[in-house]
Every structure is written in structure tokens, then in C-alpha cells.
Amino acid sequence: MKIRSQRDFVSGVLLVAVGAAFAIGATNYDFGSASRPGPGYFPFGLGTLLAVLGLVILYTSLTRNGNNGDPIGKIPWRPLLCIVGALVFFGFALPRLGFLISFPAMIVITSAGSREFAWRDALLNAVILTVLSCGLFVYGLQLNIPLWPA
Amino acid sequence: MDLLNNLALGFQTSLSLINLWYAFLGAMLGTLIGVLPGLGPIATIAMLLPSMYSLEPTSALIMLAGVFYGAQYGGSTTAILINVPGEASSVVTALDGYQMARRGRAGAALATAALSSFFAGTIGTLVVAAFAPPLTELAFEFGAPEYCALMFLGLIGAVVLASGSFIKALAMVVLGLLLGQINTDAITAVPRFSFDIPELTDGISFVVIAMGLFSFGEIIANLGKPPQHRDVMVKRVSGLMPTAQDVRESAPAACRGTLLGCVLGVLPGAGPILASFSSYTIEKKLARHPEEFGKGAIQGVAAPEAANNAGAQTAFIPMLTLGIPTSAVMALMIGAMTLMGIQPGPQVMTSNPSLFWGLITSMWVGNLMLVILNLPLIGIWVKLLTVPYRFLFPAIMAFCAIGVYTLSNNTFDVYCAAAFAVIGFLFHKLGFEPAPLILGFILGPMMEENLRRTLLMARGDWSIFLSRPIAATMLALAVALVIAIALPAIRKKREEVFVEEE
Numbered sequence: 001m002k003i004r005s006q007r008d009f010v011s012g013v014l015l016v017a018v019g020a021a022f023a024i025g026a027t028n029y030d031f032g033s034a035s036r037p038g039p040g041y042f043p044f045g046l047g048t049l050l051a052v053l054g055l056v057i058l059y060t061s062l063t064r065n066g067n068n069g070d071p072i073g074k075i076p077w078r079p080l081l082c083i084v085g086a087l088v089f090f091g092f093a094l095p096r097l098g099f100l101i102s103f104p105a106m107i108v109i110t111s112a113g114s115r116e117f118a119w120r121d122a123l124l125n126a127v128i129l130t131v132l133s134c135g136l137f138v139y140g141l142q143l144n145i146p147l148w149p150a
Numbered sequence: 151m152d153l154l155n156n157l158a159l160g161f162q163t164s165l166s167l168i169n170l171w172y173a174f175l176g177a178m179l180g181t182l183i184g185v186l187p188g189l190g191p192i193a194t195i196a197m198l199l200p201s202m203y204s205l206e207p208t209s210a211l212i213m214l215a216g217v218f219y220g221a222q223y224g225g226s227t228t229a230i231l232i233n234v235p236g237e238a239s240s241v242v243t244a245l246d247g248y249q250m251a252r253r254g255r256a257g258a259a260l261a262t263a264a265l266s267s268f269f270a271g272t273i274g275t276l277v278v279a280a281f282a283p284p285l286t287e288l289a290f291e292f293g294a295p296e297y298c299a300l301m302f303l304g305l306i307g308a309v310v311l312a313s314g315s316f317i318k319a320l321a322m323v324v325l326g327l328l329l330g331q332i333n334t335d336a337i338t339a340v341p342r343f344s345f346d347i348p349e350l351t352d353g354i355s356f357v358v359i360a361m362g363l364f365s366f367g368e369i370i371a372n373l374g375k376p377p378q379h380r381d382v383m384v385k386r387v388s389g390l391m392p393t394a395q396d397v398r399e400s401a402p403a404a405c406r407g408t409l410l411g412c413v414l415g416v417l418p419g420a421g422p423i424l425a426s427f428s429s430y431t432i433e434k435k436l437a438r439h440p441e442e443f444g445k446g447a448i449q450g451v452a453a454p455e456a457a458n459n460a461g462a463q464t465a466f467i468p469m470l471t472l473g474i475p476t477s478a479v480m481a482l483m484i485g486a487m488t489l490m491g492i493q494p495g496p497q498v499m500t501s502n503p504s505l506f507w508g509l510i511t512s513m514w515v516g517n518l519m520l521v522i523l524n525l526p527l528i529g530i531w532v533k534l535l536t537v538p539y540r541f542l543f544p545a546i547m548a549f550c551a552i553g554v555y556t557l558s559n560n561t562f563d564v565y566c567a568a569a570f571a572v573i574g575f576l577f578h579k580l581g582f583e584p585a586p587l588i589l590g591f592i593l594g595p596m597m598e599e600n601l602r603r604t605l606l607m608a609r610g611d612w613s614i615f616l617s618r619p620i621a622a623t624m625l626a627l628a629v630a631l632v633i634a635i636a637l638p639a640i641r642k643k644r645e646e647v648f649v650e651e652e
Contacts, residue, residue: 011580015321022328025343029335035610039335039342042598046328053321060317072579076374080575083370083547084568090551091564106551110544113373117540125541129548143556 005070008061015054023047082113098148099138104130153280156507160279163208163508164515172209173512176216177519183217184224185531207490208505212512214483215466219516222462223267223524226455227531230259232546234365240458241585242426244364246443246450253446258392260528262448263455264521265392266404270411270456271517274463277412278510281467294603295614299621299628301597304424306628307431309586319586326587329354330594337602349562357557359591361550362567363584367574369543392448400452403433407453411460415467423589425461426454463513470498470506 003009023044032038086109093102104126111122137143163169205213222240229240230247243263250259292300305327309319332343333353344350392400407429414425433453434443443450469480492498498506537545554567577584608614616622 007580011318011321011582014576014580015325018325018328022331022343029340029342030338033610034605034612035608037602037605039338039340042601043328043331043342046324046331050321050324050328053317053324056317057315057321074374075579076370079370079373080572083366083373084571086547087366087551087564087568087571091555091561091568094555094564095561103548103552107544107548110547111540113370114540114543115373121540122544125544129545133548133552137552137556143552144559145552145556 003061004064005061006072007070008057010072012054012056012058012061015057016051017054019047019050019052019054021047023051078115079113082109086110086113095146096150098146098150099134100130100147101149103133156503157279157511159504160507160509160511163504164212164512169209169212169508169512170515172205172213173216173516174519174523176213176218177220177516177523178216180217180220180222181224181227181520181523181527182220184221185227207487207492208508210486210490211483211505211509212516214486215509215513216516216519218483219271219459219462219513219520222459223264223520226263226267227260227524230263230451231256231531232365232542233368234361234546234550240426241360241423241588242430242454242458243451245430245585246445246447249444249446250448250451255446256531257528258396258448259451260531261392261525262396262400262452264524264528266400266407266452266456267459268517268521269404270408270460271463272514273408274412274415274460275510275514275517277460278463278467278513279507291620293618294600294607295618295621296624297600298597298604299615299624300424301593301600303624303628303631304427305586305590305593305597306631307424307428310431310631310634315581318582322582322584322586323590326590326592327594327597329359329587330591331598333595336595336599347562349560353595354566355557355563356588356592358554358563358566359570360588361554362570363574363577363587365546365550366567366571367576367578367584369547370571370575371578372539373543396448400448403449403453404456406432406436407456408460411457411462412464414457415461415464423458423461423592425457427589429453429457459517466510466513470509 024047026040026044026047029040029043030038031040031044086106089109090102090106093105096102107126107129108122111117111125134147138145138147164173225240226243226247228234229244230251233244233248247259247263250256305323309316309323330353332350334341334344334351341351407425410429410432411425414428430443430450430453433447433449434440437443437447437449439447465480469484487493492502492505550567551564554563555561557563574584576582604614605612614621615625
């Protein structure tokens with residue numbers, strides 16, 4: 001068997017996995033009956049449906065002719081890791097180091113995701129955005145954000 | 151004329167200097183907050199509630215209504231400028247609005263959005279004033295099976311609307327419905343799919359998913375491309391105002407959108423969202439050049455904007471007359487009323503007429519404020535686009551991160567958003583469109599509750615959907631939509647219409 005659409009093949013596999021996971025997870029909850037559906041009824045049905053849709057997509061990925069295998073293409077690791085990393089860092093650091101340290105640091109990590117990254121620009125951006133957000137969110141809107149390290 | 155008397159009474163209240171000030175303040179604050187991605191009206195209203203105690207109830211509600219409209223409009227602004235829909239109902243606006251902006255027509259898109267919203271708001275206010283009582287009767291006709299069928303129709307509509315593969319869009323809707331299942335079961339109070347994480351028992355916030363999928367996923371995908379291929383703005387921005395041809399094209403679309411929005415907005419559920427989605431579908435069907443949709447068709451901005459604003463207006467009907475919230479924002483408004491000692495329900499109209507009619511007329515005043523406030527600001531918003539992307543994306547990230555954190559002052563939401571950023575990127579790579587997922591996610595819990603109530607009511611007999619005329623009609627419409635897509639001839643045409651730009 002030949003994979004004719006790489007994108008659809010991966011999509012199908014993922015959907016089957018997610019659908020099955022939800023359906024299996026739903027068996028932990030009371031299924032009820034058609035006349036008295038329990039908390040597991042709806043998620044089980046939906047999970048099964050998603051898995052079936054995944055199978056259909058999987059099937060078409062093996063049969064229908066895609067354009068040159070419809071490849072997924074290269075994964076841009078640098079922006080992916082930088083953006084996700086910046087968010088995780090911000091979530092982790094905010095309650096511990098406070099806004100004034102974690103926020104500019106997050107912006108620098110984010111900026112590193114771009115190929116045009118330059119320290120001068122990133123730092124400038126970080127300072128401007130920190131001052132702005134501080135004024136707007138912390139003093140203007142009085143949001144409850146810890147400023148200093150705990 | 152009762153209507154005129156009532157409106158006169160209303161304007162007496164809403165045009166008082168102090169209430170005008172609060173309407174302005176609300177609209178201003180709302181726009182500001184709507185423009186900042188991720189700080190939606192829910193967060194804002196929740197934030198403002200504590201400071202509302204000191205205000206007179208009418209002024210407080212007028213200000214909240216101002217925030218609501220302002221945020222709605224502000225959400226459309228970001229949808230157009232940076233493809234970040236601040237609100238579920240501006241997801242549709244982003245489809246063509248953002249494309250218009252990329253073609254250098256951000257000004258025209260923003261002005262069209264503002265003017266259609268204002269037009270729809272004016273009509274919507276009149277409709278609320280004239281039809282509040284009879285329209286509630288219509289809502290009474292709706293039982294659980296009807297709601298269920300309506301939501302099903304809405305979801306199918308979203309699938310038809312999506313570009314690309316039909317089956318992939320369907321999978322997105324189902325995935326959205328499933329994500330909506332991560333919550334505490336409304337009927338038995340059993341926490342589901344929460345893995346003993348307390349934050350998950352309340353469900354994932356819409357904002358987290360929308361930001362992860364739309365903003366963060368998009369940023370990663372953009373950065374992955376070489377700068378010259380990047381999916382961002384053109385530098386040149388031509389014409390801040392719509393041209394005569396734009397007006398000619400968008401005016402009828404705005405009228406149809408308004409009509410649809412007025413009708414669908416009354417239905418508790420996701421009135422404005424359904425209205426904006428379905429008006430877009432209708433416009434595409436009616437358009438002389440349907441292939442323009444998704445590439446910057448002005449009707450694709452005018453119609454959904456009018457529909458969601460009209461819907462937002464008539465959504466007040468069930469709240470004011472029945473005390474039923476049609477959305478999270480409405481629920482907060484009801485909360486605010488109760489806080490101030492007003493029991494929402496049919497008696498408000500008779501026991502507190504100046505508040506009732508004052509609020510209704512202030513909707514119009516609020517809409518007027520928005521236009522006055524926003525038309526001059528368009529120039530400023532558009533200037534924002536000329537900021538180079540390497541400065542812009544960290545700023546978008548930064549504001550989103552703050553917005554996510556302040557949803558409930560919890561870093562868990564930030565981690566969730568990070569997870570959805572990865573998922574959003576994955577969707578981008580695999581050719582999935584996130585918009586249907588959002589609709590599924592929002593409708594999921596409501597649909598489940600109504601489906602279960604229907605089955606309970608019918609003792610497990612699914613044929614109840616066919617024996618109730620309204621429900622059966624809606625299901626028939628949904629089936630017709632699916633058949634229309636499945637037919638090879640139409641399908642071929644549809645694929646021509648939806649060739650995805652890479």
C-alpha cells in the first residue's frame with residue numbers, strides 16, 4: 001500500500017486516536033440508556049463518530065491520488081519551540097519571578113522564534129511592551145498581576 | 151402609539167447626561183478591550199462587576215451594554231487587522247476581513263464593519279422595541295428537540311461554510327463538540343475528562359482555545375515561512391473609506407444579514423454566532439462572484455457583521471423578558487441585575503419601565519457612540535499594520551499571554567493555550583480549519599443537554615425529531631445542505647470556490 005496523501009494519512013491516524021481515546025474514556029462514566037442517557041452517552045457517541053471519520057480520511061489518503069503524495073513539509077522547529085516555550089516559561093515564571101522579570105523575558109524568547117532575530121530589537125521591544133502593558137493592565141485596568149518576585 | 155411612547159420614555163432615560171457618559175465610557179472601554187486580543191467582554195464585564203455596586207442600576211446596565219457592543223466591535227477590528235477574532239461571532243468576519251486587509255483595504259473593511267453594525271444596530275433596536283413581546287412567544291415554542299435540531303443545522307452550516315475538505319471540517323466540528331465535553335456534566339454533576347485537574351472541571355475557556363488555534367498557531371506557521379512568503383500585510387494601504395462600488399455591494403448584504411440576525415438572535419443558544427455563520431453562507435450562495443469569498447469579498451464582511459450585531463441586539467429579548475441568558479455575557483448581565491436588586495423576568499417591563507426602555511434605547515445610543523468613536527480611529531488601527539512583523543508578533547503574543555492569564559488569574563490557562571498553540575500549528579500543517587471546531591465547542595454542552603432532555607422526554611425514541619414540525623424542518627434543511635454538497639456537480643463547483651491559498 002502506498003500513502004498518497006501524507007497530510008491526510010497523519011490526520012486520519014490522529015483523529016482515530018483522539019476519537020478512540022474519548023470513546024474509551026467515556027466508558028468510565030455512566031452510559032445510561034437511550035431513554036435515560038447518562039454522562040457517558042454523548043462523549044462515547046461523539047468519540048466513536050470522530051474515530052470513524054478518521055478512518056474515512058485514512059482510507060482516502062491511501063486511495064485517492066494526492067498531488068505528489070501531498071507532503072506535510074518541514075516542521076519549523078525554531079518558531080514552534082520558541083513560541084510554545086515562551087508561553088510555558090511565562091506560565092511557570094509569572095507567579096514565581098513576577099511580571100517585571102517574566103514578561104520581558106517571554107518577549108525575548110518569543111522574538112527568538114523569528115529568523116530576523118536581533119538582540120537590540122528584541123530588548124527594545126521587550127522594554128516598550130513591558131512599560132505599556134504595565135501601565136495599561138496593571139495600573140489602568142487594575143488587573144491582579146504579581147509585579148515582583150514572590 | 152405604544153411603541154413611540156415607550157421609546158420616548160426610553161430616550162428620556164438614555165439621553166440623560168449621566169447615562170450618555172456611561173454609554174460612552176462603556177463603548178470606549180469595550181472597544182479598547184475588544185481590540186486587545188483575548189480580553190473579551192466576559193473578562194471585562196466580570197472585572198467591572200465589583201465596581202458597579204455604587205452605580206445606579208440603569209446607568210450600570212447601560213455601561214455594561216456599552217462594553218458588550220464595544221467589545222463586539224473591537225473584536226471585529228482585530229479579526230480584520232491581525233486575523234485574531236476577539237469573539238466567537240467575529241470568526242466569520244476574519245475570513246474575508248483579514249483578506250481585505252492583506253490586499254491593503256483594511257480601512258474599507260473596518261468602515262464597512264462599523265457602518266453595517268450601526269445599521270443593523272438601529273434596526274435591531276427597533277425590532278427589540280416593537281417585537282419583544284411577540285418574539286418571546288416564538289421562543290416559548292422551542293422545546294429541547296427544536297433547540298437540538300437548530301444547533302445541528304448550525305453545525306452543518308459551519309461545515310458547509312468551511313473551506314477545504316468537507317469531511318475534515320466535519321471532523322473539526324466533532325472534535326469541537328468533544329472538547330466541549332471536558333466539563334462537569336450539567337445533569338449529573340459528574341466531572342468528565344478532567345484527570346483530577348480542578349481547572350478542567352469547569353471546562354476549557356473558549357478564549358484559550360481561540361487564542362491557541364488562531365493567534366499562536368498562526369504565528370508559528372507564519373514564522374516558519376521565509377519572510378517574503380509570509381502571510382502578513384501588504385505595506386500599502388489604499389483608501390480608508392469604502393468606495394461607491396463597495397457600498398453598492400455591501401448594502402444589500404448588510405440588509406439580509408440584519409434580517410437574519412434579528413430572527414436568529416432571539417433564540418437562546420448561540421444566536422449571534424449562528425447568524426453570522428449562516429449569513430455568510432447565504433451571501434456566498436447569492437453572490438455573483440462566489441469565488442471572491444475567502445479572498446476579500448466585502449459582502450463577506452458586511453453581512454456577518456450586520457448579522458451578529460442585529461443578533462446581539464435581539465439577544466436581549468429573552469434576557470429582558472424571560473430572564474434567560476443567551477450567552478455568557480448575558481448571564482453576567484443578569485448577574486449584574488440581581489446584584490443590584492432587580493429580579494430579571496417578565497415583570498421588569500412593567501415594574502421598571504424606565505430601566506427596560508432606557509436599556510433598549512441606550513443600545514442604539516451605544517451603537518452611535520461606537521461609530522463616532524471608531525470611524526476616526528480607523529486611520530490609527532490601520533497604521534498599526536505598518537509595524538514590521540518582527541515587532542508585531544511578540545506584541546500579539548504578549549497581549550494574548552496577559553489576556554489568557556487574567557481570565558482567571560491562573561497559569562493553568564497559559565499552559566492550556568500553549569498546548570492549543572501546538573494543536574493549531576498541527577491543524578495548519580494538516581489542512582484543518584479551526585473555525586468549525588470553535589462553533590462545535592461552544593454549542594457542544596448546550597446541544598448535549600438538549601439532546602439528553604429530548605431523549606428523556608421521548609423515552610429514548612429518536613423519532614421525536616421527525617414528529618415535531620419545527621425540528622423536522624430544520625433537520626430536513628440540514629440534510630438538504632449535506633446532499634447539496636455531496637452531489638458531484640455541486641461538489642466540483644464548491645472545490646473551485648474553496649481552493650485554499652497556500
